[in-house]
Amino acid sequence: MPLSRRDFTRLAAMGALTTATGGATLLGAPSAALAANTAYVFGYFKETPNQSGDSYALHLAVSTDGLNWRPLNQNNPVVTPTAGTLGLRDPFILRKQDGTFVVLATDLRGRVFTENNQYLHVWDSTDLRSFTGYRRIRMHGLATHTWAPTAFWVASRNQYAIVYSANNGADVFMVNYTSDFRTVSANQVYFSPGYPVLDADIVVDGTTFYMYYKNLNDGLIYGARSSSGNPNSYTNYTSGLRQGNAIEAPLLIKNNSGSGWRLWGDSFSPVNNDYYAWSTSNVGANSWTLLNQRDYTPPLNAKHGSITGITAAEYDGLVARWGLPGWVRLKSYNFPDRYVRHANSIGRIDAYPFDPHEDQLWRMVPGLADAAGVSFESVNYPGRYLRHSGYAIRLDPSDNTAAFRADATFTQVAGLTDASWSSFRSYNVPDRYLRHSNYVLRIDPIGTGASDRQDATFRIS
Known part of the structure; x- marks a missing residue:
């Protein structure tokens, strides 16, 4: 044919x-x-x-x-x-x-x-x-x-x-x-x-x-x-x-x-x-x-x-x-579309994506008050750290005082809700943990309730 x-x-x-x-x-x-x-x-x-x-x-x-x-x-x-x-x-x-x-x-x-x-x-x-x-x-x-x-x-x-x-x-x-x-x-x-x-x-x-x-x-x-x-x-x-x-x-x-x-x-x-x-x-x-x-x-x-x-x-x-990144992001456990970021010098969690996207990037450095702990330095505002002031979390420039260094230091522990995640206990107020409340970050005592423990649990990514 x-x-x-x-x-x-x-x-x-x-x-x-x-x-x-x-x-x-x-x-x-x-x-x-x-x-x-x-x-x-x-x-x-x-x-x-x-x-x-x-x-x-x-x-x-x-x-x-x-x-x-x-x-x-x-x-x-x-x-x-x-x-x-x-x-x-x-x-x-x-x-x-x-x-x-x-x-x-x-x-x-x-x-x-x-x-x-x-x-x-x-x-x-x-x-x-x-x-x-x-x-x-x-x-x-x-x-x-x-x-x-x-x-x-x-x-x-x-x-x-x-x-x-x-x-x-x-x-x-x-x-x-x-x-x-x-x-x-x-x-x-x-x-x-x-x-x-x-x-x-x-x-x-x-x-x-x-x-x-x-x-x-x-x-x-x-x-x-x-x-x-x-x-x-x-x-x-x-x-x-x-x-x-x-x-x-x-x-x-x-x-x-x-x-x-x-x-x-x-x-x-x-x-x-x-x-x-x-x-x-x-x-x-x-x-x-x-x-x-x-x-x-x-x-x-x-x-x-x-x-x-x-x-x-x-x-x-x-x-x-x-090379792997020189920074980390912190994801909320119970709001996993939200990440720890700073906005107008206030620490909070917001749904990603947002701009400036660098607001969610952190250098986890040895604790300013104790190298066994951790501190969070802003990537886009070097020299500024997450710290508590009146139990609220702010992003402030370090004044290198002992009080600031202590306020900006946290002890990393196994996640209160999931041990494969992380929670962060305040260095100088050790009965309080970093957590979000109405999407704003603060340090609070954490009870046995599931909601509070989830609020204080984050994934380092």
Whole structure:
């Protein structure tokens, strides 16, 4: 039977890819490093409500439990685009079949989403300690955007798929295939369910491809699956999920333990809460459970990122290369969307995010009155410390008197509600603890009541 024009075009495209890669055959099995993952890395960009903390570059955070994150490099960029719009959004980190990494990202700087752009930013990295081979790859020739890339290995093709959001008259997912993240096949529609969609994240587990995405009609996140991963082969299998006023950018990750999964969702706007998370023991079932916000702490100001498993050696290497923050945040136990901050020199807890976001950053230093204790120095007002005055907590400059040093010193103890958290007893009024009352900080005696003990319990993150 003679070849149709469609068959000829498809074979010609495959031939072009083979030529571009020198006829090389990629490995069909993942690196052994994949089986040894014991920690996680989170790649993201940053935004804050008043834009003072916006950063359209690649940021990294690490975690040993996949829930509580510590930014690297003092939450400064680790790499920044030097072409296109000179900014990125939606970074995606993929561990390739050879165990190294590739980073893909939307070529867009800022919050104006009307610009057409056919390119993605791309970097190579052996260990996320350095980034090489920076380039932009053109995904299509349409008058549309190229947003929110995700990538995954398709064993049946011996290639990677790059899936992204675009518009060809409707909001759809497009796909291009590649062997080297330099040359890509012609774009084609990957998922067009009859309603507009945005922000696919696709994870391959065994022989099943799981895709989570946002339905723009109802604003909910849905899960779909396919046994082949081929274009237009997915079937929805979950009910819609949403928390807050709006949600997008679903992020699906299998636990390193091999048991259980988590799903993250990014708030639609930086003026809302930044992330929500769900868990399930069976990703193939419609059974996601919303996690309490006290169970997780996203990276500070993080937006639309990706999570990848890493080994213990890679975790140690990232910390050695980029360093952990020189500051901490204190999360309220019973109001876990609120963090200790100063405002007009008053200590209080407020719902995050807020500006200036630095108001919640503290250097935990040896106690000013006793090095066995701790004192909290403001990051954005160095030399000013949290101290009690008339039992109320203020942020005041140190006058280096014995009275001030004592007022600004606390003894850190196991959390009164949860021993894995912390409570802080006043150094010079030791029957009183740091607590919040009507969101304002003070020191008070703490009784046996659950509410008081929760008010005096904080997570150091």
